Amino acid sequence: MTNPAHGVRTGFHEGELAVQLRAGATRQAARLAGMLAPADLSGGATRFLAGRTFAAIAARDTDGALWTSPLTGPPGFLHASSPTTLDVRALPAAGDPLEDLPAHQAVGLIALEFAARRRLRINGTLSHAHRHGLRVDVEQAYGNCPQYIQSRQLHSGPGTAPDTGPVRRGRGLTADDIDLVRRADTLVIGTTHPARGNDASHRGGPPGFVRVEGGALWWPDYRGNNMFNTLGNLQADPAAALLFCDFTTGRTLHLSGRAALEWTGTGVPGDDDDTGRRVRFTPEQYVAGRLLSLQADTVTAAPDNPPLT
Structure with a gap:
């Protein structure tokens, strides 16, 4: 698979600009445009990555479907070997939809420190994928605010031991899958742009912020940095992938499908x-199993979570 991006990604693309304009946030977003400068994984970014144990990657499988999958390892498994190179000393778990992750494609990663409510987004090209891990040629790297990150202290869990049960694949969600979604306070969404490639982003809120209705999922968009990277991608391409993790049991639910931004007007229910x-x-495929090797015993809600309406 080839990377749709050629050269260095700079500035906002047409989808982001369109959403910024309709949201009345053009000036606020313009002040942050410098965050999209060419990547520099040095200093604080290098130290942040070196201490992480959890990341998620948005990429396409061998059939071209977009998925978002967890990547986990001990501190140091995310290693910035140069200002524009990230080595990931881990692979998606056996049974994960990205288990056979093809190289030479655009990818988006997000590294999360739940305990301190910090995150770093990385976009670039997956130049190598081998049995020891991944190498990403990084084009963008920038931090996001701590909003809506629920605080958790992750520790090693049983992972994918044989007694955790099989991985399920299908097209219609089960009652257990819907229950996991409705209890979730965190998701990672993967989106794409035909010229800029893939992106992985965090969404969080109180349990129940993701609604399930008629076979579709929806959630309200919260106030953020006004860059609208995710919504801008959806403006250009509806392909999307969601990752839900049950941090108590290690269960994961991967959804691949299509998403759309809806403008509802303020004050409507939800x-x-x-x-x-x-x-x-709208999900088109799912993969469900116990594919997360990290767990957390307790959670502290983000102080900025809005109440459900």
Whole structure:
């Protein structure tokens, strides 16, 4: 698979600009455009990555479907070997939809420190994928604010031991899958742009912020940095992939499908943060199992979570 991006990604693309304009956030976003400068994995970014044990990657499988999958390892498994090179000393777990992750494609990663509510987004090209891990040629790397990250202290769990049960694949969600979604306070969404490639982003809120109705999922868009990277990608390409993790049991639910930004107007039921925006996701495929090797015993809700309406 080839990377749709050629050269260095700079500035906002047309989808991001369109959402910024409709949201009345053009000036606020313009002040942050410098964050999209060419990547420099040095200093604080290098130290942050070196201490992480959890990341997620948005990429395409051998059939071209977009998925978002967890990557886990001990501190140091994310290693910035140069200002523009990230070595990932881990692979998606056996049974994961990205288990046979093809190289030479655009990828998006997000590294999360749940305990301190910090995150770093990395976009680039997967130049190598081998039995020892992955190498990403990084084009963008920038931090996001701590909003809506629930605080957890992750530790090693049983992972994919034989007694954890088989991995399920299908197209229609089961009652257990829907229950996991409705209890979730965190998801990672993968999106794509035809010229800029893939992106992975975090979404969080109180349990129940993701609704399930008629075979589709939707959640209100909360106030953020006004860059609208994820929504801008959806404006250009509806392909999307969701990752839900049960941090108590290690269960994961991967969804691949299509998503759309809806402008509802403020004050409607479910417009929890009064933005008048929501994302509606229609799953086309799912993979469910116990594929997360990290777990957390307790959680502290993010102080900025808006109440459900």
